[in-house]
Amino acid sequence: MNIKLRLVAMNFLQFFIWGSWLISLGGYMIVTLKFTGVEVGSIFATMGIASLFMPAVMGIISDRFVNAEKVLGISHIVGGLLLFTASGIKDYPSLYIIMLFNSMAYMPTIALANTVSYNALEKSGLDIMKSFPPIRVWGTIGFICAMWMVDFMGATKSPVQLYIAGGSAILLGLYSFTMPKRPPLKPGDARSFATTLGLDAFILFRSKKMAVFFIFSMFLGAALQVTNLFGGSFLDDFKGRFPDSFGVQHPNLLLSISQISETLFILTIPFFLQKFGIKKVMLFSIVAWVFRFGLFGIGDPDKGLFLLVLSMIIYGMAFDFFNISGSLFVEKEADIKMRASAQGLFMLMTNGLGAFFGGILSGWVVDFFTSPNGIRNWQNIWFTFAGYALVLAIAFPLIFKYKHDRNAVRGPVAH
Known part of the structure; x- marks a missing residue:
């Protein structure tokens, strides 16, 4: 299959996962689970906590130890299993912990997906600056499609949105293993934790x-x-x-x-x-x-x-x-x-x-x-x-x- 089409599919799913729950989970927690505003806010704040250090940690792992496409795949599979787990949780403390771990799994994948995309385009001899933006737009399209799917299924106030997100995450995790290999960098090329x-x-x-x-x-x-x-x-x-x-x-x-x-x-x-x-x-x-x-x-x-x-x-x-x-x-x-x-x-x-x-x-x-x-x-x-x-x-x-x-x-x- 054409590498651009493969990357379109990957970027589509990358943000389809997020769009399945990011916009509607707050309503589910407030309306269905009866959480307070502070509880909802703190669960969404887990994305901020994860963004402080997890992209750097996963970046170093992919730069030094494990192929980037494998780190991407493992992260999505772990995130998908956590989203399935979250769908059955009704109390705030447990859901907070699960969503914190899900954020730690998902937030690094945004940068990892870019890394895998850049590597695939480079190996195919394509201009990254010209080729990637039209591919990345399909990520936003995936986000919108997920929102519409959850809406038409009447799942905006139900845990079904988490099943959709979890299933698509595992699908993307498996698909990531088939992407062109991006091995760890040479020791002199890998960035430090502080730099990342x-x-x-x-x-x-x-x-x-x-x-x-x-x-x-x-x-x-x-x-x-x-x-x-x-x-x-x-x-x-x-x-x-x-x-x-x-x-x-x-x-x-x-x-x-x-x-x-x-x-x-x-x-x-x-x-x-x-x-x-x-x-x-x-x-x-x-x-x-x-x-x-x-x-x-x-x-x-x-x-x-x-x-x-x-x-x-x-x-x-x-x-x-x-x-x-x-x-x-x-x-x-x-x-x-x-x-x-x-x-x-x-x-x-x-x-x-x-x-x-x-x-x-x-x-x-x-x-x-x-x-x-x-x-x-x-x-x-x-x-x-x-x-x-x-x-x-x-x-x-x-x-x-x-x-x-x-x-x-x-x-x-x-x-």
């Missing part, structure tokens, strides 16, 4: 500009998963007022507009970076988060459905203009000798520390605005998150000092 994790890039904090950038990256990272955590339960709480509305009947379909928007906004990044520079593009992202949360606060699945749809569309700008543009900025500003470490540091600040604190703090906010009889004041909840983003939007341009040079941007963006 990005710790040696902490020298960048000596620059005030980079220090401010990384700190705001952590603050923004806290916002990335908030609507993923609570979007499903938010829509479900309208079932008493609008039981037949589209958003209540098909929450995952409505929420999937966010991922569709994300794929479209990726294409606009080179233009915006070239014209406005990283400072304004990051500011656009922060302001987009204000509208993302604010529109959730005033929208509803009935007459306010257009406001929710607008929020989903804005998500593409909020997510991409921060995540991808930030990565490009790090690539441009870091010394060539530590670019890999700098990217590791960026991921640590956003998907590690940011995701961890975001999961915990958002859970506290939800519980604070939940009455003793379990009724949640979603407008206050979303306005609190919008206020948080607004504070960042005001502070960022005042603190982050950066002068845009259009000529300097052309190289990295084109690359």
Whole structure:
């Protein structure tokens, strides 16, 4: 089979697994298992904990000891078995432990899948920079397809979503063993734990500009998963007022507009970076988060459905203009000798520390605005998150000092 098609299948399944539960698990835990906001937030925060060290650990194992495709396969099989186990658990402490181990198994596979893909393309004599992006887009398509499948099966509030995720994880685990071999690197080529994790890039904090950038990256990272955590339960709480509305009947379909928007906004990044520079593009992202949360606060699945749809569309700008543009900025500003470490540091600040604190703090906010009889004041909840983003939007341009040079941007963006 054509190697590109094989990689499309691998990337499709890679994110199909995640899409099966990431958007709907929060609703399942709140509505069906009756978990508190803090409990839900802490379970999602396990992804942040795992992102702090597991990608580095698995990266070193694949660089030094075991073929990358085998590490990828084993990780997915272990993750799949853990998801099957999670489907039968109803209490918070046990589910927390299982999902923590699942995060430790799954989060490293995102980077490992890239490594396996790059290796396969290189062995086939293909240009990685030209060939991989169209392949990677199928990962987002897989994520959306999983959301739709869970929705149409009526599994957004049931453990069936975990069976779907677990089955697809084991399938991908077995499939990974058939990918082109990527053996361990030569001793001199393998990166250290500190380099893989990005710790040696902490020298960048000596620059005030980079220090401010990384700190705001952590603050923004806290916002990335908030609507993923609570979007499903938010829509479900309208079932008493609008039981037949589209958003209540098909929450995952409505929420999937966010991922569709994300794929479209990726294409606009080179233009915006070239014209406005990283400072304004990051500011656009922060302001987009204000509208993302604010529109959730005033929208509803009935007459306010257009406001929710607008929020989903804005998500593409909020997510991409921060995540991808930030990565490009790090690539441009870091010394060539530590670019890999700098990217590791960026991921640590956003998907590690940011995701961890975001999961915990958002859970506290939800519980604070939940009455003793379990009724949640979603407008206050979303306005609190919008206020948080607004504070960042005001502070960022005042603190982050950066002068845009259009000529300097052309190289990295084109690359």
